[in-house]
Amino acid sequence: MAWRDSRRNRSRLALFISSIILGIAALVATFSFSYNLQRDVNDQAKTMVGADLVVEASGAVSPQIQPLLDSVGRDRSKERSFASMIYFVRSKSTRLIQVRALEGNYPYYGSLETTPAAAARTFRTGRYALVDKTLMLQYGAKVGDSVRIGTLGFAISGTLNKAPGRNEISLTVAPPVYIPLRYLAESGLLQKGSRVSTQYYYKMDSLTSAEQVLTAIEPRLQKAGLEYETVETRKKRTGRSFDDFSQFLTLIGFIALLLGSIGVASAIHIYIREKIGPIAILRCLGVKAWQAFVIYLIQILGIGLVGSVAGAALGTLIQQLLPLVLKDFLPFQATVSLSWKAVFQGVLLGLTISMLFALLPLVSVRKISPLNTLRLSYEATSMLGDPLKWLLYILLLSSILAFSGWQMHSLTKALVFTGSVLLALGLLAAAARTMMWLTRKFFPFSWNYLLRQGFANLYRPNNQTVVLIITIGLGVAFIGTLYFVQDMLISRLSVTASGNQANMILFDIQSSQVDGLAGLTQKSGLPVLQKVPIVTMRIEEINGKKAGYGQREKGDSVPNRAFESELRVTYRDSLSATEKIISGRLHGPVRSPADTVFISMEEGYARRLHVKTGDRIVFNVQGLLLPTVIGSLRQVSWRQVGTNFRVTFPGGVLESAPQFYVLITRVESSEESARFQQSVIARFPNVSIIDMRLVLSVLDDILSKIGFVIRFMAGFSIVTGLVVLIASVLISKYQRMQESVLLRTLGASRRQILAINALEYFFLGSLAAATGLLLAIGASWALAKYSFDSPLSVSVIPVIILFLSIVLVTMTIGLLNSREVLSQTPLEILRKEV
């Protein structure tokens, strides 16, 4: 019976289910991608690490631990890495790079991929450098050219295409350049204040595993503040970070499925309304209420299965694109293969969610009485009146909760996700209902008839205002939020690089160089905006409590990490333009050794350390213990290019401590920047330079790439919204046709019919786009305020473009639907018993 009844409606049933195809496709694609990624991580973890064990020291290594580091493993390599400048002799260009001075045979697994291939080996044999491919391209350098790093010249022995375990994005600000470690000392780059990290790479003999070795030495490494990694820990870490990303993409796909399912529910609602007559006849002929229900349930299930399989097939195809879209973020080669597990999960999930949504209107079939053969009145059962609907809502919520919980491995996060989805849907539905109410309440009776007819269709019976505003609105909200946040981040940085603000930072400047460099800056016609001394130190005691205290007494206010990190502080007796005192006061310079040293602390840092003004802190300044008292707390604006410090000392304390300097200036053009960098590097080869405009363009590029990935997935939501729109328009076509034909019969012209339809879809599209955009602005504002601590400024042009695009697409789809009415005579359509 279900099969026979569906005969004339199969294409329409297929249309209902088309809304969920994209959602299922998105899920199958991300599931497959995620499973393939797990396999790739497992297969390639060894080549990502390049060794069995890696130990990393972020500063100097203590002499006590050095013998241990020199004795582990069968074979070992050492790499020292830090930011510095490179000078390309032929093009006379300079650029910030990551110097990697390597000694040994690293990598033991995988390889440094170079052109020519032999360069990965030969660069270790003399004064040669392997230069990152982006740098080679950017500066038109060729193998054999000379570069200068520090005071030493190197010949480029090859182009570095890929180093183990690094993704493209991580290399963009400071691309890597490999040199042999033995030339590092000669280069003059290792000076006071240089932020050098050292990696020790170990290859174990075949009988010893890295884990065994690690178990033995781990406590000592921890005590020395060293970090370490094995193939297994890398597997976990990489898996975890991509898990988060996959989760995020999966949840976006899931939202597309939810939107599609709302479309399905709406379509089934209309379908069932049209089926009241046939159902009532069946009831008259003796079919029981539940049998009538089962007939339609089978139809929906059948077509749902077809839709899910189609979605899975599409998802498998889309999966091929994900590695291309994400290639810059992956530190390994991603493979693509069909994952039956992903297909099964996608189909099952799609079918479950869409069926639960479809059942909401479908249960009303049970309530259709044989009396409906006599009168086609139909009232959808209210939720309160039908316990089965309650059950369905509960099942639906539990399914969303269960899925998000499964994805996020946390009930709290799942609750937040489910709550947020409900909130967004609720807000959109409320906005739609409010708009309908307002339209009705303040109906513009004085408007022209066509305008009124189009406008009134928003709230008239059988309208689809709510469902379309939810589906299209959520898609718009998604895309809008992503755009606004990305725009805010970019403009925030643009502000820092515009106007008269600083845009170039010179660091690693030694005390002996600072005056010379400042003179050179001024001689080059550039302002010295800041010249700041920096002293490194650690916290020894907070209010009498030393490192390790926090571990012993859980819940105590002083976190242990406060004692671990190296602090970079400055000394001055005034505030910078980006600071203001919010508690206490600046006490001025220290006049005699007996005076109390009052420091000033940044409020956020003080909060993390759980300290306040008047608290006592003892600093370890390179071996010398220095007791201080917190004299003031400062609020610091981190948004401008400049030197900001967590701790500032008064004058008269640190002047004779070992220190280095940062100098900040502003350049007006790329040419000026290049000239200045060349002259600095020529005289002060150890000094590193960050050109904020370069950072800005790199960040713009990174954000664009991330934005593209997210938009790619969020695109599923907006396209789903459009599919729901198309399905809704086509499903309501028969009703619309009836109206239009009657209007034609009563004398409406082609232009009038088109105008009514165009206006209705214009209002619908405008409402959906405006609601979505408002939601996007609200969400972006909240993100800006609470996550980025930044004011939100929304650019008008993109908002208008997005708004008009949505309105145009909605109107086009609506109007295409009117074509059939206009191309036929009224009698032809009236005869079709519309």
Add this chain to the structure above:
Amino acid sequence: MDTILQVSNLGKTYLGAGRTLTVLSGISFSVEAGTTLAVVGPSGSGKTTLLGLCAGLDRSSSGSVELNHILLDALSEDERARVRNLYVGFIFQNFQLLNTLTALENVMVPLELRGEKNIRARALDLLGQVGLSARVHHYPAQLSGGEQQRVSLARAFSTSPKILFADEPTGNLDAETSEMVTGLLFDLNRRAGTTLVIVTHNRELAERTDRIIGLKGGVIISDTPGGAAS
């Protein structure tokens, strides 16, 4: 007396599934303004097709229809729509109200399409004449069949048409309601002086007109005076 409708040698054929189906052929008659006419015949005799052609809802395959001295066959669909809006009223068996509009709005639609102003009072008056003053803001789904047909009557007379076409106006109504609707139809028609063309199976209804044309197999088989002519 002026001729409001002139049908000459009218024919209509449909092409479908490789076959030609002739629904009407060689139909000729004329209708004088202000008179009433019934077209009767068994199912499939071509009654509704004839009505559609006379009202300009469809194009003929041969012959011509002249309505209020306007040759419909020469007009575009939009021009015919304008003719309908200016001179023609309709009543259908299944009421054909716009489900999304209230009773009042349904009555106002033809006037709105003309671009007329201050039409609300006129629509309310007509709804009052058909006894629906209390139901003006109801949607069709909230009205009984008889009430829907009365809205349809009010709508048909709202533009003071020169000619009114009614397709089985009582076909979906019970006897008592049929009687009331028929009474209203003829009453309104008499007061407005409109020409009335009714397509019906109902012999009693047909007998209330001035003239009855019998149709069978797409051709006229009789043309006799109705009960109202005597």
